[in-house]
Amino acid sequence: MKSPALFEDMNVLVTGAGKGLGRAVVEALLDRRERFPRMRIALNARSESDLTGLADLARNSGVETLTLPMDLARDPVSIVESVRKSWGRIDILIHSAGVGRFGDFGTYTREDVEFVTRTNVEGTFLLLQETFNLMKVQEPRYGLRGQIQVITSVAAEKPFEHSAVYCMSKFAQRGLLEVMRIPAAKERIRILDVRSGAAFTPMWGPVDPGMQARMMKPSDVAGPMVDALLIDARATVETLTIRPIGGDI
Ligand SMILES: NC(=O)c1ccc[n+]([C@@H]2O[C@H](COP(=O)([O-])OP(=O)(O)OC[C@H]3O[C@@H](n4cnc5c(N)ncnc54)[C@H](OP(=O)(O)O)[C@@H]3O)[C@@H](O)[C@H]2O)c1
Structure with a gap:
């Protein structure tokens, strides 16, 4: 069986869609919109102003959108529930919303950790729990009940000195994805762990030109993520590690 040429009527939820890697994934989906006829994209981040311009861009490309200016740290379940109420199902979740605090190990405060x-x-x-519970009762489409992609990090598999809390959180995400894959496989739900290395996004704050030249562009990560959505349903890409050609920063 060949991978279908077209994936019609896909409902996509992208968290962290306002900036950086999440925004680049939305742009990559729009670039490949001929493969996704009648795609709908729900855009989540806290800053509504970041979402409206992107929603306009999508609508101008003929893609229906929903903007969800909501805080993942406060009410993650409502993000999923809002998409379910509007569109009934989620075929693809791209989870990119994430934060970091960086510093010497001895200086982190309890507030940083929280x-x-x-x-x-x-x-x-x-x-992810809410999305999984929704996907597992959906009728399969193109052989899958759903696809979940989470941008963890290379910091989910290796230590970085000034990233104790961030690394801890990313190792935790990786652990969650590895456990989730067990029930997900039975339900025909794909789980992709995207271990991204340094990509130049607002998360980094000001970056000098020398360092910027060593970093990836967000589209370097986003393109292969969207391509992984398109492979035949009999297979799954479990881990996608993408880092700057010169190594980690
Ligand atoms: N850039 C890299 O080099 C790199 C490398 C490896 C992994 N990653 C991971 O990739 C993901 C995206 O990173 P990025 O570089 O694109 O970061 P970014 O440029 O800071 O963008 C993060 C996006 O997530 C949203 N967000 C943050 N906290 C949120 C919350 N509580 N609720 C809803 N939305 C929230 C932000 O918007 P608001 O602030 O408006 O909410 C923003 O749209 C993160 O998980 C990060 O750890 C990044």
């Missing part, structure tokens, strides 16, 4: 883990760990867990 800030990072509420979004990256607790928010991610509840978002």
Whole structure:
């Protein structure tokens, strides 16, 4: 069986769609919109102003959108519920919303730990649990009940000195995805762990030109993620590690 040429009527939810890698995934989906006729994209981030311009771009390309200016750290379940209420199902979840705090190990405060883990760990867990529970009762389409892609990091598999809380949260996301794959495989739900290396996004703050030249562009990560959605339903890409050609930063 060949991979279908067209994936029609896909409902996509992208968290962290306002900036950086999440935004690049939306742009990559729009670039490939001929493969996804009648695609609908729900855009989530906290800043509504970031979402409206992107929603306009999508609508101008003939793609229906929903903007969900909601905080993953406060109410992750409502993000999924909003899409279900509007469109009935989620075929593809791209989870890119994430935060970091960086510094010497001895200097982190309890607030730093709570800030990072509420979004990256607790928010991610509840978002993925709600999405999984919705997907598992959906009728399969193109041989799958759904596809979930989470941008973890190379920091989910290797230590970075000034990233104790961030690494902890990313290792936790990786652990969650590895456990989820067991029930997900039985339900024909794909789970992709995207281990991205350094890509130049607003998360990094100001970056000098020398370092920027060593980093990837968000589209370097987003393109292969969308391509992984398109492979035949008998197979699954489980881990996608993409890093700058010169190595980690
Ligand atoms: N850039 C890299 O080099 C890199 C490398 C490896 C992994 N990653 C991971 O990739 C993901 C995206 O990173 P990025 O570089 O694209 O970051 P970014 O440029 O800071 O963008 C993050 C996006 O997530 C949204 N967001 C953050 N917290 C949120 C929350 N609590 N609820 C809803 N939306 C939230 C932000 O919008 P608002 O602030 O408006 O909510 C923004 O739209 C993160 O999980 C990050 O850890 C990034």
